[in-house]
Amino acid sequence: MSNVLLYIQHDNGKVLKGTLCALTAARELRTSWNGSDIVAIALGPGAQVAAQEMLKFGVSRVRYSVDPLFEKYRSEPYARAIALAARELGASTVVGLASSSGKDVLPRVAVLLDAAQASDIIGVNGDGSLKRPMYAGNIIAEVEVLSPSRVVTVRATAFAPASTEGGGSECSELALSGDPELREQPRFGEVLGYEISKGDRPELADASIVVSGGRALGSAESFEKVMFPLADALGAAVGASRAAVDSGYAPNDWQVGQTGKVVAPNLYVAVGISGAIQHLAGMKDSKVIVAINKDPDAPIFEIADYALVADLFAVAPELTEKVRGLRG
Amino acid sequence: MLGMKILVPVKRVPDWQIKLKLLSDGSGIQTDGIKWILNTFDEIAVEEAIRLKEKGVVTEIVLVSIGPEDVRARLEYALAMGADSAILVKHDGPADSDLASRVIAEVFKKGDYSMILLGKQAIDSDSNQTAQLVAGRLNLPQACFASKVVVESGCATVTREVDGGLETIKVPMPCVVSTDLRLNEPRYAALPNLMKAKKKPFEVVSLDSLGVSPEVKVRVRTLTTPGARKAGRKVGSVQELIDALQNEAKVL
Numbered sequence: 001m002s003n004v005l006l007y008i009q010h011d012n013g014k015v016l017k018g019t020l021c022a023l024t025a026a027r028e029l030r031t032s033w034n035g036s037d038i039v040a041i042a043l044g045p046g047a048q049v050a051a052q053e054m055l056k057f058g059v060s061r062v063r064y065s066v067d068p069l070f071e072k073y074r075s076e077p078y079a080r081a082i083a084l085a086a087r088e089l090g091a092s093t094v095v096g097l098a099s100s101s102g103k104d105v106l107p108r109v110a111v112l113l114d115a116a117q118a119s120d121i122i123g124v125n126g127d128g129s130l131k132r133p134m135y136a137g138n139i140i141a142e143v144e145v146l147s148p149s150r151v152v153t154v155r156a157t158a159f160a161p162a163s164t165e166g167g168g169s170e171c172s173e174l175a176l177s178g179d180p181e182l183r184e185q186p187r188f189g190e191v192l193g194y195e196i197s198k199g200d201r202p203e204l205a206d207a208s209i210v211v212s213g214g215r216a217l218g219s220a221e222s223f224e225k226v227m228f229p230l231a232d233a234l235g236a237a238v239g240a241s242r243a244a245v246d247s248g249y250a251p252n253d254w255q256v257g258q259t260g261k262v263v264a265p266n267l268y269v270a271v272g273i274s275g276a277i278q279h280l281a282g283m284k285d286s287k288v289i290v291a292i293n294k295d296p297d298a299p300i301f302e303i304a305d306y307a308l309v310a311d312l313f314a315v316a317p318e319l320t321e322k323v324r325g326l327r328g
Numbered sequence: 329m330l331g332m333k334i335l336v337p338v339k340r341v342p343d344w345q346i347k348l349k350l351l352s353d354g355s356g357i358q359t360d361g362i363k364w365i366l367n368t369f370d371e372i373a374v375e376e377a378i379r380l381k382e383k384g385v386v387t388e389i390v391l392v393s394i395g396p397e398d399v400r401a402r403l404e405y406a407l408a409m410g411a412d413s414a415i416l417v418k419h420d421g422p423a424d425s426d427l428a429s430r431v432i433a434e435v436f437k438k439g440d441y442s443m444i445l446l447g448k449q450a451i452d453s454d455s456n457q458t459a460q461l462v463a464g465r466l467n468l469p470q471a472c473f474a475s476k477v478v479v480e481s482g483c484a485t486v487t488r489e490v491d492g493g494l495e496t497i498k499v500p501m502p503c504v505v506s507t508d509l510r511l512n513e514p515r516y517a518a519l520p521n522l523m524k525a526k527k528k529p530f531e532v533v534s535l536d537s538l539g540v541s542p543e544v545k546v547r548v549r550t551l552t553t554p555g556a557r558k559a560g561r562k563v564g565s566v567q568e569l570i571d572a573l574q575n576e577a578k579v580l
Contacts, residue, residue, distance in 0.1 A: 111429075143547065146546065246509075253492060289557075305557075
């Protein structure tokens with residue numbers, strides 16, 4: 001049992017970029033932990049398409065299931081199916097993206113495999129130890145995994161997306177009969193509904209430019225009026241500080257920070273964000289950071305590459321106009 | 329209807345507002361004299377349990393924590409908020425989420441609990457995994473990252489904070505629920521309640537008595553502080569910013 005199983009996260013068959021980042025981590029883990037093959041599992045609507053796609057990335061054997069059991073994501077049947085695939089494909093290591101569903105399901109897989117769980121890793125050392133952030137990213141821990149079975153979730157921003165490489169050959173349906181308890185799922189409840197805050201803008205997690213607004217925006221209306229045009233001029237995703245989310249200016253899944261999303265775009269523009277530690281934890285690995293704040297002592301300026309001390313209501317619209325001019 | 333008992337596991341963590349110092353060999357953080365708090369997300373769990381009790385849904389709130397004797401003070405704080413009793417599982421050695429999940433599972437089995445309600449992540453180790461491990465271990469339904477919890481007729485309807493928005497699920501009890509930030513704003517424990525909390529039932533037990541072995545599956549080897557970003561510079565105008573982003577940083 002020394003293969004590495006990648007949990008393929010996808011959106012109706014479209015493989016998430018973060019899954020390719022997790023694959024890079026899986027390749028590094030295979031090297032450091034002397035694994036043999038990388039194998040994979042995809043579940044839910046479009047799983048077959050996603051599974052086939054992964055054959056191009058050097059994944060030797062892929063299993064998928066589009067059984068109605070997996071129509072909507074639920075942790076229990078997903079965990080059982082991933083564990084089943086790990087057993088069938090001889091994997092002692094399971095790797096997946098630390099998205100909200102990855103974080104939700106993979107520790108359950110760890111229990112089913114009697115494995116150690118290491119979450120949100122940002123590096124793999126040659127000796128097999130792992131790097132992961134603690135204390136809102138103020139401390140990096142090197143951890144040793146002491147169990148022969150291991151489940152790992154991966155912070156996408158810390159690994160480049162994997163490139164294609166040949167080698168994949170086998171893609172087939174997962175035989176669910178391997179786990180009779182999978183069919184007992186009604187006792188685990190049901191999904192009643194979703195409230196999706198999707199727009200036309202890029203996904204926060206993958207965007208190459210992110211503009212984030214803070215409490216200084218003052219209201220949901222000004223957040224929208226100032227931040228949306230700036231985001232659209234730059235082709236950016238919109239993020240928010242926890243203070244802005246708490247004040248109801250922006251939905252929670254836009255929250256950038258320790259307990260929200262971690263982003264590392266090429267350009268991060270913080271508008272009216274003071275820079276609390278827990279916000280910095282979510283964006284300080286961005287390539288270039290711009291901060292706009294009228295308080296010259298705002299902590300955000302300590303990590304910004306370009307600091308504009310000014311009233312955001314004056315300069316943010318000007319920035320929007322000038323960027324439009326450039327791209328016009 | 330019989331009373332509904334709820335188990336709230338809590339962790340004490342260093343106050344997020346203090347600047348942490350590492351031990352010289354990097355084996356841990358300096359804990360002498362530092363201020364400890366109840367993990368932010370666990371405090372939200374305690375608050376939610378109290379609100380469920382105030383609504384008449386929950387009849388008894390039991391806290392559990394794992395750690396050395398001085399964790400008692402944090403448990404007393406949660407008792408002062410309004411929990412009914414506390415169990416301290418004394419353990420002085422290293423712990424990980426796996427050990428915590430085994431302890432919580434054993435405590436759960438010894439009581440007649442309808443729900444385990446805890447924070448989605450501890451703000452020291454930042455893993456976000458203990459609730460899921462507990463649910464898996466007990467083979468219970470889980471509802472993680474909750475921003476709303478409604479309990480009725482043997483089920484919990486939970487709104488979850490997920491990538492892309494909100495998801496609402498309905499799970500039968502007993503179940504495991506982990507709390508996200510927007511679930512509620514915890515109350516402060518009033519001073520008179522802090523005094524009264526010392527008289528609430530408080531049980532100290534050992535790992536041994538629970539039949540839980542102390543080994544861990546993940547060991548922290550060393551801690552380091554990440555390199556700081558190098559200081560940037562001030563720009564005087566929007567035009568100067570645009571020039572810098574185009575010509576210097578080359579990101580526009």
